Amino acid sequence: MLPFFALFFFLLCCNSLAPVVYSLNAEGSVLLTLKQTLTDPQGSMSNWNSFDENPCSWNGITCKDQTVVSISIPKRKLYGSLPSSLGSLSQLRHINFRNNKLFGNLPPRLFQAQGLQSMVLYGNSLSGSVPTEIQNLRYLQALDLSQNFFNGSLPAGIVQCKRLKTLILSQNNFTGPLPDGFGTGLSSLERLDLSYNHFNGSIPSDLGNLSSLQGTVDLSNNYFSGSIPASLGNLPEKVYIDLTYNNLNGPIPQNGALMNRGPTAFIGNPGLCGPPLKNSCASDTSSANSPSSFPFIPDNYSPQGTGNGSMGSEKNKGLSKGAVVGIVVGDIIGICLLGLLFSFCYSRVCGFNQDLDENDVSKGKKGRKECFCFRKDDSEVLSDNNVEQYDLVPLDSHVNFDLDELLKASAFVLGKSGIGIMYKVVLEDGLALAVRRLGEGGSQRFKEFQTEVEAIGKLRHPNIATLRAYYWSVDEKLLIYDYVPNGSLATAIHGKAGLDTFVPLSWSYRLKIMKGTAKGLLYLHEFSPKKYVHGDLKPSNILLGQNMEPHISDFGVGRLANIAGGSPTLQSNRVAAEKLQGRQKSLSNEVTSNVLGNGYMAPEAMKVVKPSQKWDVYSYGVILLEIITGRSSIVLVGNSEMDLVQWIQLCIEEKKPLLEVLDPYLGEDADREEEIIGVLKIAMACVHSSPEKRPTMRHVLDALDKLTISSD
Numbered sequence: 001m002l003p004f005f006a007l008f009f010f011l012l013c014c015n016s017l018a019p020v021v022y023s024l025n026a027e028g029s030v031l032l033t034l035k036q037t038l039t040d041p042q043g044s045m046s047n048w049n050s051f052d053e054n055p056c057s058w059n060g061i062t063c064k065d066q067t068v069v070s071i072s073i074p075k076r077k078l079y080g081s082l083p084s085s086l087g088s089l090s091q092l093r094h095i096n097f098r099n100n101k102l103f104g105n106l107p108p109r110l111f112q113a114q115g116l117q118s119m120v121l122y123g124n125s126l127s128g129s130v131p132t133e134i135q136n137l138r139y140l141q142a143l144d145l146s147q148n149f150f151n152g153s154l155p156a157g158i159v160q161c162k163r164l165k166t167l168i169l170s171q172n173n174f175t176g177p178l179p180d181g182f183g184t185g186l187s188s189l190e191r192l193d194l195s196y197n198h199f200n201g202s203i204p205s206d207l208g209n210l211s212s213l214q215g216t217v218d219l220s221n222n223y224f225s226g227s228i229p230a231s232l233g234n235l236p237e238k239v240y241i242d243l244t245y246n247n248l249n250g251p252i253p254q255n256g257a258l259m260n261r262g263p264t265a266f267i268g269n270p271g272l273c274g275p276p277l278k279n280s281c282a283s284d285t286s287s288a289n290s291p292s293s294f295p296f297i298p299d300n301y302s303p304q305g306t307g308n309g310s311m312g313s314e315k316n317k318g319l320s321k322g323a324v325v326g327i328v329v330g331d332i333i334g335i336c337l338l339g340l341l342f343s344f345c346y347s348r349v350c351g352f353n354q355d356l357d358e359n360d361v362s363k364g365k366k367g368r369k370e371c372f373c374f375r376k377d378d379s380e381v382l383s384d385n386n387v388e389q390y391d392l393v394p395l396d397s398h399v400n401f402d403l404d405e406l407l408k409a410s411a412f413v414l415g416k417s418g419i420g421i422m423y424k425v426v427l428e429d430g431l432a433l434a435v436r437r438l439g440e441g442g443s444q445r446f447k448e449f450q451t452e453v454e455a456i457g458k459l460r461h462p463n464i465a466t467l468r469a470y471y472w473s474v475d476e477k478l479l480i481y482d483y484v485p486n487g488s489l490a491t492a493i494h495g496k497a498g499l500d501t502f503v504p505l506s507w508s509y510r511l512k513i514m515k516g517t518a519k520g521l522l523y524l525h526e527f528s529p530k531k532y533v534h535g536d537l538k539p540s541n542i543l544l545g546q547n548m549e550p551h552i553s554d555f556g557v558g559r560l561a562n563i564a565g566g567s568p569t570l571q572s573n574r575v576a577a578e579k580l581q582g583r584q585k586s587l588s589n590e591v592t593s594n595v596l597g598n599g600y601m602a603p604e605a606m607k608v609v610k611p612s613q614k615w616d617v618y619s620y621g622v623i624l625l626e627i628i629t630g631r632s633s634i635v636l637v638g639n640s641e642m643d644l645v646q647w648i649q650l651c652i653e654e655k656k657p658l659l660e661v662l663d664p665y666l667g668e669d670a671d672r673e674e675e676i677i678g679v680l681k682i683a684m685a686c687v688h689s690s691p692e693k694r695p696t697m698r699h700v701l702d703a704l705d706k707l708t709i710s711s712d
Contacts, residue, residue, distance in 0.1 A: 028055040038080035072096040087112035099123035118142035142166040159185030177201025202226035208234035395457030432483035463520030465553035490539035504665035516550040537619035599633025614691035621686025630663025
């Protein structure tokens with residue numbers, strides 16, 4: 001019996017020491033089905049296993065209250081199809097499988113997850129039509145199916161997704177017309193891209209109802225036909241409407257958002273006519289006779305006098321000679337009377353105030369009458385030199401702080417330049433701002449300053465630093481921006497003196513910065529109210545946000561500094577460039593630091609006073625070269641200096657291998673060689689010595705978008 005009790009005791013002890021084994025919940029089992037369906041060469045799902053109680057700790061999975069709400073596994077070369085069982089995740093809100101190698105159809109059961117808010121699947125090989133069950137996704141806000149092989153028409157039920165803000169379907173094989181009620185049903189849309197498909201039929205007139213749209217509405221490279229609806233002019237004026245390469249015809253409406261657009265928005269439609277295209281409409285008469293061209297005409301009007309009007313046909317043929325003479329004489333008499341009235345007002349009324357003697361003036365007395373005929377408003381009577389502005393002026397409705405809060409806040413110097421000192425200011429509530437102080441004294445052209453600063457304050461783009469408010473006084477001028485936390489691109493590439501730690505940028509981040517900067521410049525060049533030129537683009541004024549997204553800063557600051565009494569930035573840059581040019585010719589042995597930031601100016605800037613958009617393109621090209629090589633815009637070669645563009649050209653001539661040109665920190669990204677070479681080609685096109693041969697920023701951005709891996 002003793003051996004039996006010993007064995008029983010041993011088994012009892014082992015059982016008490018054994019760990020508790022949990023079984024994986026139902027959601028985890030669904031996700032394991034996904035793992036079994038896909039090939040995962042990079043091991044992104046390596047910690048997905050059945051021994052866990054739930055999947056909330058797994059890579060790419062986000063939970064709320066122990067329930068799966070997000071699956072995000074982008075850019076991991078996942079290969080396979082999506083299982084329909086994913087639709088059983090009842091609380092699923094976000095799906096992101098962008099830039100993988102998924103194929104097959106979208107399973108209709110996937111749309112049983114009716115709480116989905118975003119579905120991002122671009123950059124795969126998915127095909128088939130979009131299931132009609134998409135109409136169940138009443139909370140859907142973002143749908144990006146671009147760069148796949150989807151076909152068929154867009155399901156009519158998509159207009160039931162009334163919360164949809166982003167719809168990107170570009171580079172697929174969609175066909176057919178857009179669903180009825182597209183513009184009415186999707187009134188929350190902020191971004192719309194249908195380019196590079198086979199959509200046909202007419203452009204729905206209710207697209208003009210999409211009042212929340214931003215950026216570019218891209219309908220290009222499709223088969224849309226018929227005329228351009230005039231209602232598209234109702235879209236926000238800052239929206240760029242790209243209708244290129246369709247089958248549209250007829251005159252281009254000249255209203256609202258369709259006005260003042262260059263021909264690039266309409267090319268590739270041989271049937272279109274009228275401005276801004278050079279080909280005029282075939283018959284002015286026919287266009288003039290269209291119903292929309294006529295003003296309102298009362299029913300009882302008869303051009304031949306045969307209607308209900310009292311005048312006969314002979315009298316309606318034109319005015320008699322005597323009537324014309326009478327009208328002319330009447331006009332002359334009227335002008336003379338107005339002149340006499342003006343003289344009377346000035347001499348009898350306005351002139352009265354000039355009779356005051358100096359004693360009256362010194363005592364503060366005023367005339368008994370005022371010049372009421374043509375007097376100006378009191379605010380206009382003040383000259384610019386007398387204007388004082390002693391309060392903070394907000395430039396949008398989101399500014400909820402005042403001058404007192406700003407002056408009491410903690411301030412830290414971020415940097416100094418020829419156009420003032422930049423501070424980081426932290427308010428009591430924790431809000432961080434960037435404040436540029438333009439300096440004291442100087443020219444007091446307040447109205448000119450006000451006009452410029454308010455125009456800059458209207459610019460709104462994710463890749464442009466946002467000017468929130470300003471302050472003007474005789475002794476102080478301040479510009480208040482959103483604070484951008486991750487420093488400048490210059491520091492991100494080269495590090496900062498005195499800092500021991502330096503985390504180099506990966507190629508993916510560099511590509512993201514390139515594209516974001518290109519988008520910001522494109523906005524300034526084409527979508528801003530005056531089609532601006534930055535004129536001083538360089539890495540030190542490209543700031544990096546929380547997620548390393550770029551924000552172009554210092555736009556218009558040189559101009560404001562000039563008005564406020566500072567030194568002209570453009571002129572100082574030109575002088576520095578002249579010094580640099582002379583130094584290169586003499587092959588001086590010295591390295592002068594004060595010219596290192598001026599290798600971004602286009603060659604023609606030495607001769608032409610007025611900046612052009614092609615200046616910005618050149619500067620952008622130099623920045624691309626700097627991002628690729630990790631070198632500054634001025635390169636020390638032996639005992640001499642040359643600008644980065646010349647150095648790259650020399651490397652190309654000498655056929656140096658890419659690794660000798662590449663930033664050493666990009667060694668781990670050597671497998672991205674095709675992309676790097678692609679960017680290098682774009683950069684060399686941007687820095688072409690002839691401005692006419694440089695691409696526009698739109699073409700630059702299109703070229704970057706064609707690179708295989710997106711940085712967005």
